[in-house]
Amino acid sequence: MTGNSHFGKIVSSRCIIALASPPVPCVPICAWNPFNLTSEQVGLMSRASASLERKGAQKAMLKEKASEHAADLAMGLTSTMKKLIAGDSLICITCRATVLGNGCGPGKCECSGGRTKPSDDYDPKEALLNAAMSREKVRKDAVKGASAANQVVVAADKEKKKAGRGLDDLADLDLSSVDMVEIVFEAGKLGMALEKHAVSSVADGGAAAALKVKAGWVIRKVNDDDMPPDKAIIMKHAAAAMKAGSMTITFQQPLEDGKHHCIGCDKFIDAAQFDGAKNDLGAGPGRQTCCSCEEFADFCG
Ligand SMILES: [Zn+2]
Numbered sequence: 001m002t003g004n005s006h007f008g009k010i011v012s013s014r015c016i017i018a019l020a021s022p023p024v025p026c027v028p029i030c031a032w033n034p035f036n037l038t039s040e041q042v043g044l045m046s047r048a049s050a051s052l053e054r055k056g057a058q059k060a061m062l063k064e065k066a067s068e069h070a071a072d073l074a075m076g077l078t079s080t081m082k083k084l085i086a087g088d089s090l091i092c093i094t095c096r097a098t099v100l101g102n103g104c105g106p107g108k109c110e111c112s113g114g115r116t117k118p119s120d121d122y123d124p125k126e127a128l129l130n131a132a133m134s135r136e137k138v139r140k141d142a143v144k145g146a147s148a149a150n151q152v153v154v155a156a157d158k159e160k161k162k163a164g165r166g167l168d169d170l171a172d173l174d175l176s177s178v179d180m181v182e183i184v185f186e187a188g189k190l191g192m193a194l195e196k197h198a199v200s201s202v203a204d205g206g207a208a209a210a211l212k213v214k215a216g217w218v219i220r221k222v223n224d225d226d227m228p229p230d231k232a233i234i235m236k237h238a239a240a241a242m243k244a245g246s247m248t249i250t251f252q253q254p255l256e257d258g259k260h261h262c263i264g265c266d267k268f269i270d271a272a273q274f275d276g277a278k279n280d281l282g283a284g285p286g287r288q289t290c291c292s293c294e295e296f297a298d299f300c301g
């Protein structure tokens with residue numbers, strides 16, 4: 001037996017002994033429990049190291065998250081945009097169509113060769129973000145457009161109100177551009193003569209003259225009641241209104257000089273249209289009839 005072989009043998013036999021001998025608590029665990037700790041202490045230690053490990057992993061994860069967040073912000077992926085892309089998904093990585101689309105309706109792959117599906121490890125973030133940004137722009141433009149349209153409506157409304165006020169002022173100051181004139185009469189004589197519903201003459205110094213009523217005007221309303229071309233009915237309404245305390249007569253006046261009321265068609269028309277008629281302008285308001293009305297009456301009568 002050489003020393004070598006003996007040594008070797010001893011070694012091997014020792015190993016065999018060590019392994020074959022009945023378990024001695026400290027021998028098999030020496031390698032990893034050099035301080036001979038109890039199992040309870042070992043458990044505590046392993047839990048502590050596990051928690052350390054967890055903490056380390058958490059730290060690394062947070063660090064990764066922080067850098068990811070910074071990268072997201074750098075590309076414009078704010079928390080608002082994240083919410084906007086949350087319900088979206090990428091349809092095609094070539095044309096980058098997404099389900100929610102770019103603001104012009106739902107997205108659709110327009111690739112001639114057909115869609116290229118994103119693989120499982122493809123990060124669609126940027127494509128989704130671009131789509132969401134387009135959608136946001138379309139939405140904001142629409143809001144802007146709506147508010148601009150609203151402003152136009154408001155402005156038009158203001159103009160209308162202004163024009164309405166102007167109209168009232170004109171009724172007081174200048175009658176030339178308004179064909180309906182409301183005039184309030186006080187109790188007493190009207191100071192005008194009627195033929196049917198037309199003012200045939202205005203008495204000098206009377207109420208009508210003072211109120212600037214002109215011969216040739218036509219009565220359309222007494223207070224709120226529409227008047228027919230009938231002097232008796234108009235006078236009856238006028239008397240009742242005066243008794244009640246207030247009478248407003250709405251007259252229609254010709255908007256231009258040279259226009260006269262025709263009792264046939266009940267319109268203000270050019271003086272020339274009366275030339276040659278049997279009841280021409282010489283017949284006076286409430287009697288004068290334009291040629292076409294006269295022809296029509298002859299034809300029918
Ligand atoms: Zn496509």
Ligand SMILES: [Zn+2]
Pocket residue numbers: 262263264265266267289290291292293
């Ligand atoms: Zn006529």
